[in-house]
Amino acid sequence: MRAVVSVGGSVLAPDVDPARVETYAAALDRVVAAGHDVGVVVGGGPTARTYIDAARALDATEVELDRLGIAVTQLNARLLRTALDAPSVTPEDYERAVAAMDAGRVPVMGGVAPGQTTDAVAAALAEDARADRLVFATSVDGVYDADPTTDATAERFDELTPAELVEVVAPMSRSAGASAPVDLLAAKLVERAGLRALVVDGTDPETVARAVVDDECDGTAVR
């Protein structure tokens, strides 16, 4: 089985805690040791937001803010790799990432280009690698019809078609450092490629590992 996991920076390194990174790496290592091909894309989390907010106050362009965000995602990718036992690489493009998977290594990517988030990177990698599924490990346990952190009436979708996912995500704002359960471009790539996607609570690496291996979803399943 082949899967790509989008690990939000806010779940991997909210506070850059080595113990949390180690736990994540151990869960991924177990999946790889069981014989599965895994590609990982890591987000920037609060560290990226800190840099983006500072540079925005300094009047940087949105594209420059994106570059800062990308740099932090790559920093987090390298941090995760330090804790992984499986052989890994940080490729800067999809072709090299797929080649790494084909060669039995784990690509751990960050961002690649301004104007998107690492969710979109993960969706593109999942399609290019012909992954069986794409797991979004986020700070919320699925896709909601409103922001569950601020709206107590928000309801979770257990299942969505890819077209419905696009519809739900589309109205959400898209500026550097913005937070949505799944990036709009990622949703569109999921729709275009007909990918199987699972949006799960990424704060528990075991939940993520189960989604990767067993297609099990206590979150939102997209197909």
Ligand code: UTP
């Ligand atoms: P993230 O993927 O971390 O975005 O990229 P996020 O929405 O903040 O997700 P969480 O909180 O980690 O789950 C951080 C920022 O890096 C830039 C964007 O500005 C994004 O908001 N970025 C990332 C890009 O411009 N291109 C990429 O390919 C990836």
